[in-house]
Amino acid sequence: MMKLAEKVQRYLLNDEGTVQAQKAVALELAVLAPAEYTEAVLLKEKGITIGSELLSVSDLLTAFVKEFQLVRSVQINLDQKECFNKLVAQEYLQEQLAILSECIGKLREIKQQEGPKWRKLSDVDFTVYAVDQRREANFAFSAFIQKFIAQIPTKKVPPTEERLREVEQVTEGFYSHFGQNMHSSNLYFLANYCMLDFIKMPKKNKTMNEEHGFLTPRQLAERQRRELSALPAELNYNRTKRLFPELLPQQRCTVNVDIDLEKA
Numbered sequence: 001m002m003k004l005a006e007k008v009q010r011y012l013l014n015d016e017g018t019v020q021a022q023k024a025v026a027l028e029l030a031v032l033a034p035a036e037y038t039e040a041v042l043l044k045e046k047g048i049t050i051g052s053e054l055l056s057v058s059d060l061l062t063a064f065v066k067e068f069q070l071v072r073s074v075q076i077n078l079d080q081k082e083c084f085n086k087l088v089a090q091e092y093l094q095e096q097l098a099i100l101s102e103c104i105g106k107l108r109e110i111k112q113q114e115g116p117k118w119r120k121l122s123d124v125d126f127t128v129y130a131v132d133q134r135r136e137a138n139f140a141f142s143a144f145i146q147k148f149i150a151q152i153p154t155k156k157v158p159p160t161e162e163r164l165r166e167v168e169q170v171t172e173g174f175y176s177h178f179g180q181n182m183h184s185s186n187l188y189f190l191a192n193y194c195m196l197d198f199i200k201m202p203k204k205n206k207t208m209n210e211e212h213g214f215l216t217p218r219q220l221a222e223r224q225r226r227e228l229s230a231l232p233a234e235l236n237y238n239r240t241k242r243l244f245p246e247l248l249p250q251q252r253c254t255v256n257v258d259i260d261l262e263k264a
Helices: 004-013 019-032 034-043 057-079 086-114 134-149 160-178 184-194 217-227 232-243
Strands: none
Touching (some): 019 034, 019 057, 034 086, 057 086, 134 160, 160 184
């Protein structure tokens, strides 16, 4: 297995291999010196950070989040064991977590100022948001899917298998990052995307003839308008009067009684 020094010499200094291989080596160096590479990428100054010109904010953010999770898991395992120089190792891991956390915060701030540059579902990356920013991520994804995904022309709709794979990747990515499912409205949009070819079929009565047909919101509103002959309040009153008459207020019958006050 090639050592890191040999990789740096071959891919970065000698400029050999593909761009992906060079970027992978640069990310290995960035994880070892997160603060220096963060400053180099944000300020666009190379300095002593070899290969930083190949990296973007998204590249660093993804690598640092994975490294943070790895260091955190090592820290949890270390807390449950008794070993030599445990205190020294705990202090080192805590320092690494603090450095990574600070770098992740800076990168996320820049990323949010730029806004998510999603154009297709495969571009969606929720790690640019902090765990407590689930609301912001839901809003951003809702705007993205309505602007780009819902407007895909019929001729450019991807195959069903590809759409199902993309939707599964997005929903699993959201849950793994935030620990909760995304908002129901976004799940509704994704469900429509899965059936986009069926929904955009030119046949007006397609929902009536298919095996698993359904009514679109417009069809459902039209059907309700035509079927209901009275207002919902009137229908509720008649239904209650027929099924539960005792629940309705009872009208009192009063009889006028003449009272002779003098005799009383």
